[in-house]
Amino acid sequence: MRDVRESPVHNAxxxxxxxxxxxxxxxxxxxxxLLGAVTLASCGEESLPPLPDTPATRLGVAAGRPADVRIPSxxxxxxxxxxxxxxxxxxxxxxxxxIYFGLSNQVTELGFVLVIPxxxxxxxxxxxxxxxxxxxxxxxSGVDDVAYLRGLIEExxxxxxxxxxxxxxxxxxxxxxxxxxxxCEAPDVVTAIASLAGATxxxxxxxxxxxxxxVLQIHGTxxxxxxxxxxxxxxxxxxxxxxxxxxxxxxxxxxxGCDLTRASAGADLDLDTSLDGAETHVLEYTTGxxxxxxxxxxxxxxxxxxxxxxxxxxxxxxxxxxxxxxxADR
Numbered sequence: 074m075r076d077v078r079e080s081p082v083h084n085a086x087x088x089x090x091x092x093x094x095x096x097x098x099x100x101x102x103x104x105x106x107l108l109g110a111v112t113l114a115s116c117g118e119e120s121l122p123p124l125p126d127t128p129a130t131r132l133g134v135a136a137g138r139p140a141d142v143r144i145p146s147x148x149x150x151x152x153x154x155x156x157x158x159x160x161x162x163x164x165x166x167x168x169x170x171x172i173y174f175g176l177s178n179q180v181t182e183l184g185f186v187l188v189i190p191x192x193x194x195x196x197x198x199x200x201x202x203x204x205x206x207x208x209x210x211x212x213x214s215g216v217d218d219v220a221y222l223r224g225l226i227e228e229x230x231x232x233x234x235x236x237x238x239x240x241x242x243x244x245x246x247x248x249x250x251x252x253x254x255x256x257c258e259a260p261d262v263v264t265a266i267a268s269l270a271g272a273t274x275x276x277x278x279x280x281x282x283x284x285x286x287x288v289l290q291i292h293g294t295x296x297x298x299x300x301x302x303x304x305x306x307x308x309x310x311x312x313x314x315x316x317x318x319x320x321x322x323x324x325x326x327x328x329x330g331c332d333l334t335r336a337s338a339g340a341d342l343d344l345d346t347s348l349d350g351a352e353t354h355v356l357e358y359t360t361g362x363x364x365x366x367x368x369x370x371x372x373x374x375x376x377x378x379x380x381x382x383x384x385x386x387x388x389x390x391x392x393x394x395x396x397x398x399x400x401a402d403r
Contacts (some may be wrong), residue, residue, distance in 0.1 A: 132188060132220070132228045140190035140225055140348040141167060143179040144233065149224070155239035156229055158222060160192075160248030162270075163209045164199040167191045170245060175384030176392070183392055186233050188225055188259075192218065192247070204250035205274045206313040208299075218251060219258045226262050231370040236347055243267040243391060246299060246378065253321065254290075255278070260284035265398040267291065267391050270299045270378050272315035277324060287398045288325035289391070290367045292318035293345075293376025301372070318370060326368035332361035342390060345373050347381040365401035369394070 131139045145154070161170035166241055167189035172179050180187050192202045193216050203210035203218045210216065222242070229235055246250040250316015256266050257273070257280035265287035272282050272290075294301045303317035316324070327333060339355030354377060357369040373380055382385075 116351045120192050126314040132225050132255040136218060136224060140188050143180050143187040145184055147181060147307065152388050153234050154237035156235045158188045158242045159187050160202060160242060160251050162246035162248055163201050166200055174388050176388050179344060179388055179392055181213035185396065186229060186235060188229055189227055202247050204247060208250045209247040213390060218290045219223045219254060222255060222260060223259055224269040227279050238263050238264060242394040244271060245269045246271060256288060257282050262284050264400045265395050267395055270296055270301065272303060273324060275314040275316055284347045285329040285363065285366055287366050288322060288396050289386030290318050290322045291371040291374040293380055296378045313334050322368050322370040326358035330361060330363040331358040331365035331368060335360040342371065343384055344387050348375050363393040365399060
């Protein structure tokens with residue numbers, strides 16, 4: 074097993090400029106995402122039911138930013154359901170992210186309501202979330218995506234029978250960064266987050282909330298877009314640095330009151346079908362945490378920014394981790 078000991082991350086003063094990603098980097102990111110989506114959509118998983126042609130309904134229409142909603146086929150208004158909000162990566166969309174993860178195919182089997190929103194579009198036609206200072210409001214629009222997502226959660230709770238103690242956010246890349254921002258700024262409504270290839274703020278002071286949430290970080294060690302080991306300052310592509318996957322989880326565990334000296338290794342997972350064996354190493358913070366809270370890091374050894382996942386196995390593993398968490402009374 075790879076060495077999972079923590080390494081220090083050094084903070085640096087962030088520049089005020091917000092440069093756009095270079096055209097070459099933007100094209101590379103777009104190609105990478107689309108290639109991954111096409112590859113995954115053609116994996117021939119006969120057990121995966123087809124995506125519904127149309128969503129069950131939409132939220133956010135009044136706000137001018139409609140979001141698709143999927144509900145279990147056997148939805149019972151007398152049952153309180155968990156809520157999952159799916160956040161796409163930079164230049165992607167909610168629909169493409171849903172194809173990648175296949176979450177909508179799990180709503181009936183696992184029994185939850187799924188909301189699939191889109192970020193706003195910048196001047197280059199690229200969808201983004203205004204997440205941390207590193208990613209990805211590169212033009213400084215200042216769009217309040219925390220308020221937008223809060224509104225969607227409240228609207229879902231008004232339209233469906235939602236268990237308010239079980240509200241989750243799951244994002245990839247820019248969506249992972251946004252998931253962390255929701256954990257920092259909306260912990261009163263979010264129970265747990267899962268981030269694939271995202272990170273929290275580099276400066277811990279930018280996430281000053283005293284209310285912790287449970288955090289699952291999933292990250293490929295060979296990711297060359299959002300580095301597993303993080304970066305300590307602006308690098309020409311990102312206007313600010315971000316901490317390592319390990320540091321993002323360690324801070325989350327510390328905020329949750331977990332004993333950082335007693336992290337334990339869980340059973341390895343087979344998440345990336347392009348890599349041999351059970352390539353994903355699991356590190357868990359569960360000892361000493363506040364009631365109902367914990368944190369975990371799933372390190373995909375050799376994994377890249379878009380791991381080639383079996384949608385059923387991957388989405389089930391992540392969803393089961395999220396759905397196992399219930400907000401304790403505080």
